[in-house]
Amino acid sequence: xxxxxxxxxxxxxxxxxxxxxxxxxxxxxxxxxxxxxxxxxxxxxxxxxxxxxxxxxxxxxxxxxxxxxxxxxxxxxxxxxxxxxxxxxxxxxxxxxxxxxxxxxxxxxxxxxxxxxxxxxxxxxxxxxxxxxxxxxxxxxxxxxxxxxxxxxxxxxxxxxxxxxxxxxxxxxxxxxxxxxxxxxxxxxxxxxxxxxxxxxxxxxxxxxxxxxxxxxxxxxxxxxxxxxx
Amino acid sequence: xxxxxxxxxxxxxxxxxxxxxxxxxxxxxxxxxxxxxxxxxxxxxxxxxxxxxxxxxxxxxxxxxxxxxxxxxxxxxxxxxxxxxxxxxxxxxxxxxxxxxxxxxxxxxxxxxxxxxxxxxxxxxxxxxxxxxxxxxxxxxxxxxxxxxxxxxxxxxxxxxxxxxxxxxxxxxxxxxxxxxxxxxxxxxxxxxxxxxxxxxxxxxxxxxxxxxxxxxxx
Numbered sequence: 324x325x326x327x328x329x330x331x332x333x334x335x336x337x338x339x340x341x342x343x344x345x346x347x348x349x350x351x352x353x354x355x356x357x358x359x360x361x362x363x364x365x366x367x368x369x370x371x372x373x374x375x376x377x378x379x380x381x382x383x384x385x386x387x388x389x390x391x392x393x394x395x396x397x398x399x400x401x402x403x404x405x406x407x408x409x410x411x412x413x414x415x416x417x418x419x420x421x422x423x424x425x426x427x428x429x430x431x432x433x434x435x436x437x438x439x440x441x442x443x444x445x446x447x448x449x450x451x452x453x454x455x456x457x458x459x460x461x462x463x464x465x466x467x468x469x470x471x472x473x474x475x476x477x478x479x480x481x482x483x484x485x486x487x488x489x490x491x492x493x494x495x496x497x498x499x500x501x502x503x504x505x506x507x508x509x510x511x512x513x514x515x516x517x518x519x520x521x522x523x524x525x526x527x528x529x530x531x532x533x534x535x536x537x538x539x540x541x542x543x544x545x546x547x548x549x550x551x552x553x
Numbered sequence: 554x555x556x557x558x559x560x561x562x563x564x565x566x567x568x569x570x571x572x573x574x575x576x577x578x579x580x581x582x583x584x585x586x587x588x589x590x591x592x593x594x595x596x597x598x599x600x601x602x603x604x605x606x607x608x609x610x611x612x613x614x615x616x617x618x619x620x621x622x623x624x625x626x627x628x629x630x631x632x633x634x635x636x637x638x639x640x641x642x643x644x645x646x647x648x649x650x651x652x653x654x655x656x657x658x659x660x661x662x663x664x665x666x667x668x669x670x671x672x673x674x675x676x677x678x679x680x681x682x683x684x685x686x687x688x689x690x691x692x693x694x695x696x697x698x699x700x701x702x703x704x705x706x707x708x709x710x711x712x713x714x715x716x717x718x719x720x721x722x723x724x725x726x727x728x729x730x731x732x733x734x735x736x737x738x739x740x741x742x743x744x745x746x747x748x749x750x751x752x753x754x755x756x757x758x759x760x761x762x763x764x765x766x767x768x769x770x771x772x
Contacts (some may be wrong), residue, residue, distance in 0.1 A: 427571035430755075433560050441561035467626070488643055489641035496620035501613045508607035515600035516720045522596055524559065529755045531556040535570045535746040544741050551733040553621055 429530050437528040444524065447517040454506070454513040461502035465492040574747040579694050579754060580769030584684060587768060591683040592676075601675040605668040607648070612661035614720045619654040621647035654695040683760055689751040697746050703738065 428436070438444065472486040557569050592598065623646050630639040715736065719729045758764055 326595060374750050427569040431569070433556065433570075435562045436562065439561075443561075449582075454657040465622075482632045482637070485633060486628065487631075488628040489639075490624050490645075491626050493623040493625065495622055496617035498614060498617045500620075501610055501617050505607055505610035505614055508603055508610055512600055512603035512607055515596050515603050517595035519600055526756055526759045528556070528559040529759060530752060531749065532558045532570055533574070533752050533755060535556050535568070536572065536574050536751075537744065539570060540744050541575060541741065544737055544744065548734055548737045551730045551737065 428532075429548055430529060433528050433532040434525055440519070444517070444521060447513075447520050451510065451513045451517055454510040458506035458510055459504065461506040462499065464499070465494065467491045517545050556684055561714060574744070574746055574751045576697060576747050576750050577754075578666055578698075579690060582687075582765060582768045584687065587683060587687055588680050590761050590768055591680055595679050595683075595760070597675055598672075598679055601668070601672040605665070605672050606666045608661065608664040612658070612665050615654055615657040615661040619649065619658065620647055648772070683757070686753055686757045686760065690750065690757055693746060693750040700743055705743070708736060708739050709744075 402422045470486075470488050470490070473483060474486075475481075475483040554564060554567065556562075556570075559565055560568065614653060618647075623644070625642065625644045628641040628643050630637075630641070632638060712733070713734045715729060718724045719726075724732075754765070761768070
């Protein structure tokens with residue numbers, strides 16, 4: 324019994340020693356730089372988001388006199404830029420700090436406002452980002468696996484045996500290639516879904532804006548009608 | 554209220570629009586040219602095509618996953634003593650006797666066929682929508698042309714005659730009022746035609762992603 328306890332203690336001590344040694348190697352050579360790199364990436368992402376987000380929300384309401392009322396192409400192109408850029412976080416919509424002007428909006432203003440502020444489009448933009456994340460995941464190789472076994476004879480006074488192995492998994496049959504290709508198609512599909520949703524919203528907004536124009540003119544004519552009736 | 558919601562604006566204050574419903578005559582465009590443009594630019598078609606491509610690639614991936622991965626690596630044995638250390642290698646792989654990913658391959662193949670059918674359906678629906686919108690717009694344009702050529706001058710002449718009769722006291726005030734009401738109602742009809750035309754034209758241009766004039770020049 325005494326011998327068994329001694330062997331177990333020896334086995335545990337050896338395992339601990341190896342674990343501590345490996346831990347120190349990893350902390351010196353791998354973990355710390357990875358952590359720094361991750362912090363740098365995070366900081367850079369925050370900076371990029373701040374740069375892409377419009378600094379002045381009132382600029383989204385600016386009237387571009389050069390834009391013809393019949394130019395949804397420019398609007399579509401401008402949306403593609405918006406779709407490529409990170410959108411504002413939840414609760415940071417520009418309309419909260421910049422209500423629509425009292426003097427009225429043009430059709431282009433309404434369409435631009437829809438592109439800038441509609442929460443559904445923000446959600447779709449995030450879905451595209453998620454699809455890009457899946458593309459990154461699909462391109463990764465499986466991690467190698469490190470195994471440490473220790474065994475000690477119970478009855479005999481032999482030395483403790485340590486067995487270490489490092490195994491790599493090699494994907495065959497072009498799995499990674501097909502996975503990445505499928506993820507790329509997924510990104511294209513989510514981008515097309517974003518474009519489709521954008522056009523649906525633009526069509527609805529244009530329809531509502533034209534209806535308001537119609538109702539405004541109708542109200543004037545009904546005023547005339549009321550005058551004649553009197 | 555509807556405009557605020559569709560534009561992603563808060564419910565108050567209500568948005569007012571600047572300008573008026575101005576009708577621009579539509580250019581003559583061949584229907585084939587219009588449908589070709591829709592086929593090229595409609596995002597739901599692009600989405601369906603991408604979904605079909607994705608399902609095809611997922612099918613290929615499922616077939617690739619039927620092949621087992623290769624696991625290999627070095628192996629070291631230390632006896633914690635002066636002698637007895639050993640070095641070796643390990644190679645392992647599944648033997649695909651029972652599970653050859655048959656189920657996933659069948660599922661993916663069915664998804665490919667489903668996406669193909671959805672693409673066909675989307676194509677039919679989209680092109681029909683574009684064609685219907687264009688035909689409706691042409692009809693609205695014809696009615697507007699007729700109105701501006703034949704009805705509008707008569708309305709203007711009638712209104713002038715009524716004003717003149719009112720000034721000359723030829724008609725009683727209630728008769729004048731009734732006639733002017735009819736004139737205003739005709740203006741309302743003309744406004745409804747302009748509204749329909751503008752709405753259809755804007756919808757069609759958003760559907761096609763370009764002004765109709767561009768298609769006329771290209772065609």
